[in-house]
Amino acid sequence: MADSNFIASVDIGSSKIVVLLAELKNNRVEVFGYGQADSDGVRRGVVENAKKVAKVIKKIKKEVIKEYGADFQNVSVNISDPNLKVLNQSAHTHVPSGRVRDSELNTVVKIIESIIKTKMPDNHQDINKVTHHYTLDANPEPINQPLGKKADNLGVSMHIVTASNHHVEAVENSIHWSNLGSSSMVPNSMASSKPCLTQDEKDKGVCLVDIGSGVTDLSVFKQGSIFYSGSLQFGVKQATQDISEAFNTSFQEAERLKIEHGQAQVKLGADRLIKFQQIDDSNYYYLSHESLIEVIRQSYLVLFKLIRAKLNDQNLYRSLKSGLVLVGGGAKMTDCDKLMHSLYKKKVKVGRVNTDLISAKYEWLGPEYACALGLLLFGLDDFESESSGKSNNSFLGKMGVIKRFKIL
CATH class of the missing domain: 3.90.640.10 (ATPase, substrate binding domain, subdomain 4)
Incomplete structure (x- = not known):
């Protein structure tokens, strides 16, 4: 029997597809359902055959319903796109009443959206918008909540992630053909960061590295908010x-x-x-x-050098005061964090899920499930927003407006 209070996530990976089912209990997401199957129709994290992916998801859903006696219709899903584009944009608007209202918040976001349309490739669409911070008048001090504050001018800084229409459509079809409903679509590393990074790490500067089978995704946080998202076509x-x-x-x-x-x-x-x-x-x-270890070591060194080059290209490497956090199946490799530390001379650790936010069996809390668990948190944000009819400002994350697509 379907229950609209259930939260479900679908993590589409290169080697496996994972479905998690949860509900909100005692202000925590409690995971009670799990299903997994080998991927089909996915290459290097990208959906190449939506019908094959949908077939796998339908199979997992059937098994989850049989084992846990709980049906579900709506899911949060991840997306990986080698052509992911990242834009950081600021805008300002006048506050006629002298006090910030919802109308000014909506206006300044619309200004950014119009600017982004001129910068976004023709074959792309925005899949994620995250507010860095707001500013009031000439004061450069960032604030998180300007509503009701006195000001003549309101400024906002936002992080926008765009993906190609083709890849977005492929993920949408995978969900649609699985007979599932409306979803949030979140880049891999952004989803993984939700349960694994602390606010202090985000404030000081940290890079979340999601090492998958065929692709590695990066998200960099600075001054408390996401600043960069990227992808490498190289995995474990x-x-x-x-x-x-x-x-x-x-x-x-x-x-x-x-x-x-x-x-x-x-x-x-x-x-x-x-x-x-x-x-x-x-x-x-x-x-x-030792000869086996050396082969593995060299593979990881190649990956870690590619990551460092990517961060240097974006002038972000030196800003990582809190270092790097590794998640994904590739983070399970013994001593991979120590190897990265020896190369980077920065803090490196394997990510751990914040159990104040998520309750689950121990075996479901490993780094390989960080993305699926993070998708549950994004899904809860959407569920709370839709239930209240208000903007996304739940206790789990007051920072983002995630793209929703409705599937009939």
């Missing part, structure tokens, strides 16, 4: 491919070696031999654990 699947090539194994055997024996740095102690099989060969061979 590359380490599996490198292992396969280095030791002439099948992809499946390389994945087994990575999961069972992988780590990103050599630890002091005696080396050991690991038994494995090569392609089209029934014989068993042995490789040294």
Whole structure:
């Protein structure tokens, strides 16, 4: 039986698709339902075949309903787009009454929207708008809530993320053809940041790194708000491919070696031999654990250097006073945080879910589920906004207006 009070999320990844089902209890999101299946129709995080993706989602939904006895119709979903565009824009408007009202807030946002239309590529649409801060008159001091304040002029600074129409439509169709309803669409790393970053980290400057199977997504926060979103077409699947090539194994055997024996740095102690099989060969061979680690280490070093180059290109590397937080399946690799620290000389940690916001089984709180869990929080924001008929200002996040699309 469907329950409109349930909150559901769909995390479409390169290697797997995850569905989580939750409800609000004692001011926390309580996750009680989980389903997962191998991805189909997704390459490097991008939906290439919406019908195949929809088929997987429908299968997971059926299993979730059977196991937990709870149906759902509306979901929050993630999006990954290699052509993601990020715009930071400011605008001002006059306050005729001398006190900021809703009308001025709406006006200044419309001004930004009109400016963005002139800067946005023709084949793009905005999927996310987040308010950095407001200013009043000539005072540069940022404020979060200007409503009712005395001022003659109101300023606003916003972060806008745009994605290509093609990729947005592919995600929309994946949801529509799954027989699911209206959704929030959120970039991967923005969703992952919601349950894993503290306000103090956002204030001081931090980068959320979501390492997926085929893609790595970045979100940088400065002065309390999101400032940059980006994507790299490089994920932890590359380490599996490198292992396969280095030791002439099948992809499946390389994945087994990575999961069972992988780590990103050599630890002091005696080396050991690991038994494995090569392609089209029934014989068993042995490789040294250190040689396996070195292949994995080199793969992660390539990724970490690409991330640093991306941050340097945006002049953001030095602003990360709180360092970097790693999430996603790639963050499960033992010592990957230590390897990044040795390269960056900055604070690096594997992200942990804030259990003051989310309650779930321990195995559902791992870094690989950060995106799916974050989507639940965005979904709750939307649910509270729609229930109250007001703008998005719930206790979970007063910072964003997420694109909603209605599917009939």
